[in-house]
Amino acid sequence: MSIYDSLNKEQKEAVMHTEGPVLILAGAGSGKTRVLVHRIAYLIDEKGVPPYNILAITFTNKAAGEMRERVDKLVGFGADQVWVATFHATCVRILRRHIDLLGYDTNFTIYDTDDSKSLMKQVFKNIGIDNKQLREKTVLGVISAAKDELIDENEFEKTASDYVEQRIAACYKEYQKLLRDSNALDFDDIIFKTVTLFKTHPEVLDNYNERFRYIMVDEYQDTNTAQFELVRLLAQKYRNLCVVGDDDQSIYKFRGANIRNILDFEENYDDAFTVKLEQNYRSTQNILDAANSVIRNNYARKDKALWSDRGSGKLLHFRQFDTAYEEAEYIADDIAKAVKKGETTYSECAVLYRTNAQSRLLEEHFVKNGIPYNLVGGVNFYDRKEIKDMLAYLRMVDNAKDDLQVKRVINVPKRGIGQTSVDKVTDYAYRNGLTFFEACETADSIPTLGAAAKKIMAFANMIRVMRASVGDYGLNGLINDIIDKTGYVKELEESDEDDAKDRIENIYELVNKIVDYEENEPDAGLSGFLEEVALVSDIDGIDDSMPRALLMTIHAAKGLEFERVYLAGCEDGVFPSYLSIACEDDSELEEERRLAYVGITRAKDEFTATYARCRMNRGEIQYNPVSRFLKEIPKELIDNRLPGERRQWTDDFASIPQKEVSVAKVKPVALTKGMGIKKADKLDYTVGDRVRHVKYGVGTVLNIEDDVKDHKVTVEFDGTGKKIMYAMFAKLEKV
DNA sequence: CGTAGTTTTGTTTTT
């Protein structure tokens, strides 16, 4: 009896094929983490590979943590020597040792998206770009995409063809310069710089080639070009590369993930050994059949079909509502009822949706029904203002070149140092080749500053003293000193804002985290703490000590499983998103379909899809047809009845032949048909007419725009002023 | 310099 007896035939093959390139195509719920963990154990116990020579890379900290735990359990002695980490954590660890070879200090700071945006604002100022012509976000998006493709600022400049691209190239250059001046890396740099390091310093790479003789990569379908290249380099010498993934679960194309990395693995490594894991240990056959019949409509995929020996189970449920409000009400109610009946526990329930914006209504109803829940995503703990402020102080102390943090908190709490003064110091620093902080230290020599100079120097002095004392009083001492000397909490205590109390609590929560960290990692220090904070994601923070239902996007749910799953907002225009429908390229729609596949396969026993005929979006009411993905599920698998409910759309749903729907391409224009409300051919009023609205009273029509769906009417109301509304809902009457 | 009040703008998805 060995630990490998519990594996099925394919799993065993995957575990025992240890040499050379291996591709494991692991369907949802097919036990891929189990396979990886057993493979690590097999390498160590049966093949005598030193744990030190094994590397396992994941995408999320949660996945890494889970694998770490299971490896520790299964392997026992030496397990801690196995390197299990995320892509980003792996690269940061490597860079902390060697990045000086690329001209950065090894105590570099990691910038999050917020920091990058602030930095880009500075870039716009420096090179004179009006943010009305070009948005920071757009430019950052282009730069990020370039970095994912390993295109640096110089190469980008060379290939920039039109004017806009040239401007972006200029931004990219300045942005990288500012990053370097601040000794900071953004998220994409972490991977990019590691690849650069390996390419420019073969001796460093060789060192890691020797170390990592056996490499395993989880969620391989989500790798982008930079990550692909990183893995290729790491594995190039011994070629013992085992990648695990599921092309049907590739849902991060928008972040640069290249599905071809997994589809073409066998071409890139022509001696690759491939195993398919198709037996699912998670869901009932009905749920799998539904998922299979949806994903079957995708073109770009490797053929496979999940099966289960768990039996067919219950039917999937489909529930329709007039409004998103009723939808949320039903879901909350249904969970509450099921828990009351003892059918499930809160922690076995999850509500999934396409966009974070949908969480609000659900949350409201969960509160109303007293259901304990956790919202994953939305505002991350570390994204709260007060936490970011505290972190800015910490980061400022940690990295003297990080001007961004200095600017963030120089007037938080209020010290009477306004924007004008900050601009003057920035200007002075720029002209004299100083960092912003250095300029602050010598503020008295900036003539135009006047009374503010004294205040600025006092601030600089405070930070200097803190920096000098970190070594003496440790992290806990530092954070308390910051709270004390800045008077941040004091200001909150005296404030009469209603969320002041929460914020103070959050700050003390951060103090707790710091104390915890210091106890667990006594040698890591401030940089270590900040690094950990920079690399955590939303999903990592889930506290599963309490039984709580989870609300999250489908993206966030990848890799998780629940007894009961609710998929909310199953509407064409919401899921699949409007953009993916309108887009010419059907690869967008295929990505959405994979998302649907991920959503459905999260469920073990019960799956409920809900649909709201109309919902509020961006202050406008939207009417949407039932999601095309639901129509791809054979109707025998779905229980589609709800006693006492209206059946109008039910019939519509059932009457559409399955085949026709899955093959037919429904163009967005066609979608507006059959929606129940038709656009009026002609309105009985025109520009300049006086009209009456039920709520706003009488006004003058300023403009009428002919949209695809409806006429967009602008009216200047006598009482309330200008309003833009759709003719079909506004029901305006000529007077 | 700080604020309150006003206008504008935006939505996928996130390591």
Next chain:
DNA sequence: CAAAACTACG
């Protein structure tokens, strides 16, 4: 409908 960005005033 919010949040963010702007504007005008004390």
